[in-house]
Amino acid sequence: MASNISTFQLSNPFTHPQSSNYQFSNLSIFQYLSVYLCGMNYLSVENLSKSFGERKLFQNISFGIDQGQKIALVGINGAGKSTLMKIIMGLEVADSGTFSINQQIKVSYVHQNPVFAADLSIYQTIFEGSTNEILGLIESYHKVMLDAEMGKDNGDLLQQFLIKMDAMQAWDYEYEVKEVLGKLGLKDTEQPVGNLSGGQRKRVALAKAILEKPDLLLLDEPTNHLDLETIEWLEDYLSRANLSLLMVTHDRYFLEKVTNQILELDNGQIYRYMGNYGYFLEKKAERREIEATEIDKAKSLYKKELEWIRRQPKARGTKAKYRVDAFEETKEKAFQKREEREIELKLTTQRLGNKIIEIDELGKSFDGKPVIKDFSYIFKKGDKIGIVGPNGAGKTTFLNMITGLLEPDRGKVTIGQTTAIGYYRQEEDRFDESKRLIDIVKDVAEVVTIAGGSTISVSQFLTKFGFPPKQQFTPIEKLSGGERRRLQLLMVLIKNPNFLILDEPTNDLDIMTLNTLEEFLDDFPGCLLIVSHDRYFMDRLVDHLFVFEGEGKIKDFPGNYTDFREWEKEQKLAPKLEKPEVKAPEPKKVEAASVSKPKATFKDKKEFEETSSKIESLQREKDQLVEKIQAGSGGPADMTNWSKRIVAIDHEVENLEMRWLELSELEGIG
Known part of the structure; x- marks a missing residue:
């Protein structure tokens, strides 16, 4: 071993x-x-x-x-x-x-900002360096098929690969390759990787890692730059997959569903919590309370030992060495320095007038393809609106038109005289890397007005924003990715806006910062317009959504993200009871009766009840298995068996739901 x-x-x-x-x-x-x-x-x-x-x-x-x-x-x-x-x-x-x-x-790793050879296609990148024999066979088969489509005569070679694919049972795996690429939105697989955005490269890295079938998968911020539908698919996949996982993420719904343990890096040490995110929050609070109690005890003991040290002769050799050593340990514990970064957001906002922002018949197209079509909306005081939709649907384009960074093709955006917009952009702001943190902020303001109308210095404001005095003189180049994003947010809020536009504000921010930001935005007296893939963030803050459905259509939905997803599920599961009307020259009553719903037999009614009961029973079994996995209560073999059983339950429930829908359309049932 x-x-x-x-x-x-x-x-x-x-x-x-x-x-x-x-x-x-x-x-x-x-x-x-x-x-x-x-x-x-x-x-x-x-x-x-x-x-x-x-x-x-x-x-x-x-x-x-x-x-x-x-x-x-x-x-x-x-x-x-x-x-x-x-x-x-x-x-x-x-x-x-x-x-x-x-x-x-086998280990696979997805970097926070993956880099690939620019001249390779998406398909070549995914298969490059693969140690999976079947994956290599599929790549070769794909190349032969491309040659055949281009008119190259390779019938014998193609036949050989078809035989190999059959022999190695590679067809199911090829289907999985297509499914993974499709779910991650990688449809044009011949596109060079050098032409992709950062978010698209992240999808390529995820596809490559998943298809390698690793035993251990390491992920650094896997949900960044992914749309909500893709995140939900990835969450579901990882929660079921038979692999071990170590990931850095701030997505709290993701943490809750996927993980069964949490490691916390805190003050230079690491702490393990045997449970999901909810368990972690509970036990972390307990740990902090215990630490505070131990520090208080150490301070009390330090005072007593200090008196003993002072009473003894000055020569250290005359004192009991073990007690002197214990005194030093107690002193270190009593006065240990914890790097606290408690963020406090209490800022004033400018008065917001009756006319805020009015959008009238807004339209925008690119290369003849509509991104926004005839959209109108009048913002009201207290509006907190979320924007959702797949990547490329036009969400950032919409924000750029509101802020004047992009001209619409038609329609107009009218901004009220008292409306002060603060725009936190998805792209990271470029700062002078050689300048110090405090100097960057001082370029905008020397003092900051906080809630209540009082003013504080820039240094005090930075401290409240989680940048302690010692760090304020750090060059920008030394800041981490998350610290840069926090600085970017600070630079928006320091101007005291009353209309906040936030485009993916949760990327790279830690959970503590997110919690504080949520509390601030929850009490924010102005208007909010938020694009975010963080479902927890959206659910807590917004009260209705602009849903970008594609082809320029925008739906105004009353409710938060979870409300919207539940509504979508209901729409998909709802029985199609209404039949299309068929126009006839002389409709007769007997004809109307002939298209009525068939009546349910006693056997149908019994099957309907049994099906409903079976679905509920299977769902309970699944919930119990998920709880066991999240609690980490079993061994490796148990984890594998439970995961397989969950997959089987989902398949069985899907079939039962289809039968339930068929039975529910019969007259006399329900």
């Missing part, structure tokens, strides 16, 4: 670094026991430390991942989450400590 785990060779296909060999020390006895008791060990991290200059990210952290565990890595922006992921995949080097990956397993 030791030889399989202690040596690790890695080539990362997602960022194309040079292949590297790493030799690590043998595992500790504790880790061997972990493998023996919990099943196969996939990843072991022991006493890992990393700093950047004087800033310590983490120190002597240790943890492991076993077969079947689905773990989320959480922490504030700048805590070192992405750095830790990069160390594990050989993209960064730790200051000290070791990590080991089991050589018997």
